Amino acid sequence: MSTGLNVFSLFQRLKVITNVVRASPLLPLYTRTSSNLLGRGQRSMMGGGNDNRPSASSSLTHEETEALKIQTLEVSRVIVKETECRQLVDEWFRAGHPVGLDGEGVNLGPTGYVTLVQISTIEGQVFIFDVHTNPALFTKGKLGQLLQSKDIVKVIHDCRNDSAALYKEHRITLSNIFDTQAAHFVIQHQETGKPVDKIYNVSFNTLCQQYNAPVNPMKDQVKKVYRQDQGFWARRPLTKDMICYAAADVIALVPKIHTAMAREIKSEKMSLFTSVCEKHVNMFINSDYTIKKQKERRESDVANLKLKIASAHSRNVKLSFREIKLLRHVKLSEEDKKNLIKGSPKLKRILERHQLH
Structure with a gap:
């Protein structure tokens, strides 16, 4: 089973994507805030559970957090209707640009289920698909078709649990995935010579800091709530904090992080990168593959x-x-x-x- 990563198409689009990033409505605020964070010595080459320093979101001032939340909400939109979903998917197929992807859910992984699917665009917009309220968004809304398409690159940070939940509940197999966790492994492998499976995971906010991209200002707050309420992402109606968190988890992926990481991966390491992406997609859904x-x-x-x-x-x-x-x-x-x-x-x-x- 293959993610269908189109390497030629990927690099051909980088020039176009770089020009589009300047038009993002969030860029001025995000660049300023991320630079402030980096100036406080929060930059790290390694992330995951071994990083005991304060998280990026906890390092934000109250004013920075509120400003990020307001700006994020302004570019975010919740989608429940199948017609709206279908129109957006058709538009993305016509444009052919990479999109950012993330999911929220209850115990997200092989034993859990997806309640939200977030898509971000290179223009800086975020669309949050409430598949818990309307699962038909995957079928009649053509969202499943987008996720399985080999023509559109989906940029996601560590797809393993998302992939497992999507396959278990909806029989959706992610395709043409650019997994930023996999990209991190390969880039660190290039720099240190360590095998990719010996490199620590990097957290999403740490990755954002490395590439001077916007962090998720809600990470710590929502994590605390989720630990006390495992059904948090199934609660309806969605609150502003839930929308902000979901959007902030995906908005930095394209074009900022995707463009930078794609450029860092050496051409001779692309086959390794594709292999790691495939491994992440299939890890919990295909025992024969594993x-x-x-x-x-x-x-x-x-x-x-x-x-x-x-x-x-x-x-x-x-x-x-x-x-x-x-x-x-x-x-x-x-x-x-x-x-x-x-x-x-x-x-x-x-x-x-x-x-x-």
Whole structure:
């Protein structure tokens, strides 16, 4: 199963998208606010659960938060009617530009369900589709057709749970996804040489800071509410705070973050990026795909490990924890064992424990 990432189309559109960003009604305020945040030393190259510093939204002043909320609400619109949804989808197909994508829901993931789907445009508009109130937006409104289209790039921050929920409840398989979490992994891989699966997740607000894009000013507030009320995103009517949060989670994705990250990914790493995007789409919905990819990775890692062991006769080599676990898949000669132990005396006990010595 493929996300259908059209690499040529992606880079051809970057020039057009860069020009459009200047027209966004939120750009002056967002640039100023993001710059203020960066000036406070909040920029980070690594995100996720290991980042114990204050979040970007908690670093905003009250005035900055309120200004962002007002500006975000001004460019946001909730869609419930199928006719409106269909008209917008048709318009996006005609334009052919990338769109930002996100979802909110109850326990969003393999065991949860989607209640909102947010789409942002390169013109700075956000459309919030209330699929909880009207699930027919996916079918009669053609929203599902957009999400599965190979012609339109959908830019999303970490699609894994969104993809699982959409597939489980609506049998929608995301296609032509530009996953900014995957892009972060590949860019860090380019800079550090670390395998993509060894790189920490980056939070959405941290990613926004890295690219001087607008953070979500409601992150901390809504997270606290959601922890106390798991059904929060199924509540109706939608409040202004809910609309603001949902819109702010998607508005920075296009064109700002998408354009910048697409440029950073080297052409020789595009196949790796596409592979990671596919992995994220399929992680919770296709067990056969996941098993196949795990097998391919193991075979590749074992082949690299054999080359590393072969070089041990001329230099000392140290094995990672994963490489040590993979030794069970490698037939070692007595000379191989001696050379490995020479490079790491502690390995003798490990080899004995693995019954390889």
